[in-house]
Amino acid sequence: MHDFVEITPLGGGAPRVQEINGIVLSEVTDRALASVAARLGQEDEAKALVSGFIEAPAPDAGRLSGSAKSAFWTGPDQWMVEAPIETHEDLAAELSEKAASRASVTEQTDGWCRFDLEGGDLVAVFEILCPVDLRKGQKGDATRTSIDHLGCFVLRRETDLVSVIGPRSSAGSLFHALETAVRAVR
Amino acid sequence: MIIHHPILGPRDSAEFTYLGDANLIHRPDWQAEDALAQFTDYGYQRKNPAGVHRELWFHEQGDRSWLVVTRNTVTHEITKVELARDVARAEGRDT
Numbered sequence: 001m002h003d004f005v006e007i008t009p010l011g012g013g014a015p016r017v018q019e020i021n022g023i024v025l026s027e028v029t030d031r032a033l034a035s036v037a038a039r040l041g042q043e044d045e046a047k048a049l050v051s052g053f054i055e056a057p058a059p060d061a062g063r064l065s066g067s068a069k070s071a072f073w074t075g076p077d078q079w080m081v082e083a084p085i086e087t088h089e090d091l092a093a094e095l096s097e098k099a100a101s102r103a104s105v106t107e108q109t110d111g112w113c114r115f116d117l118e119g120g121d122l123v124a125v126f127e128i129l130c131p132v133d134l135r136k137g138q139k140g141d142a143t144r145t146s147i148d149h150l151g152c153f154v155l156r157r158e159t160d161l162v163s164v165i166g167p168r169s170s171a172g173s174l175f176h177a178l179e180t181a182v183r184a185v186r
Numbered sequence: 187m188i189i190h191h192p193i194l195g196p197r198d199s200a201e202f203t204y205l206g207d208a209n210l211i212h213r214p215d216w217q218a219e220d221a222l223a224q225f226t227d228y229g230y231q232r233k234n235p236a237g238v239h240r241e242l243w244f245h246e247q248g249d250r251s252w253l254v255v256t257r258n259t260v261t262h263e264i265t266k267v268e269l270a271r272d273v274a275r276a277e278g279r280d281t
Binding site for chain 2: 040061062073074075076131143144145146151
């Protein structure tokens with residue numbers, strides 16, 4: 001038997017959590033991800049697959065929806081689906097089976113890292129980080145933008161809780177960017 | 187420069203990359219009699235107008251959609267932004 005040691009995107013044995021300036025910056029590793037993209041002429045089927053799985057309407061452009069299982073919009077007729085990794089480690093296979101060749105499902109879990117920022121002056125933090133204006137936005141917004149040259153999803157789960165999902169191979173750089181911005185806001 | 191994305195609203199042009207003339211979405215039929223001449227034109231011949239120009243932009247740091255942007259190359263004024271797939275469908279293409 002192989003005896004592998006699990007590490008988080010930041011390389012630790014457990015997810016990193018830090019509180020700085022009243023903002024809790026935490027690494028999140030307990031969610032599985034899979035993308036669902038519609039095939040030509042089968043847009044409704046892909047949408048139904050997403051909404052059936054998350055037990056909520058598939059999110060419209062620039063939005064996220066669902067709770068225990070959730071999804072966010074990533075592009076026209078494309079979504080990213082999130083579910084607890086404990087119960088859905090094989091999320092892509094599960095969705096793929098439900099899709100029955102009527103939508104394209106791709107495993108995404110290990111391609112990404114996720115950091116949550118909660119509390120404090122998040123509006124000011126994101127003004128430093130990216131062009132997304134939290135002041136104009138609201139709960140449920142989901143958009144992709146560039147943070148320190150890294151393409152990241154910015155998800156407003158609650159008014160004062162934002163998830164940043166970025167490329168796992170740049171987890172250290174992304175965390176550094178977030179930490180620097182959080183430290184800059186007082 | 188701000189590009190008014192048809193789905194996502196105003197976005198900073200830094201999120202986009204530029205490809206060029208929107209005619210690039212009219213890829214010639216490779217089985218046509220004069221395919222070589224058509225592909226030579228398609229690959230190398232570009233108008234370079236000082237004025238209104240239709241061009242392709244890619245929302246690389248966003249939702250990764252291709253856009254057809256109508257822009258004045260002299261003033262940088264953008265008068266129209268459409269999804270490239272909507273443009274193609276309006277022309278009767280099924281892709």
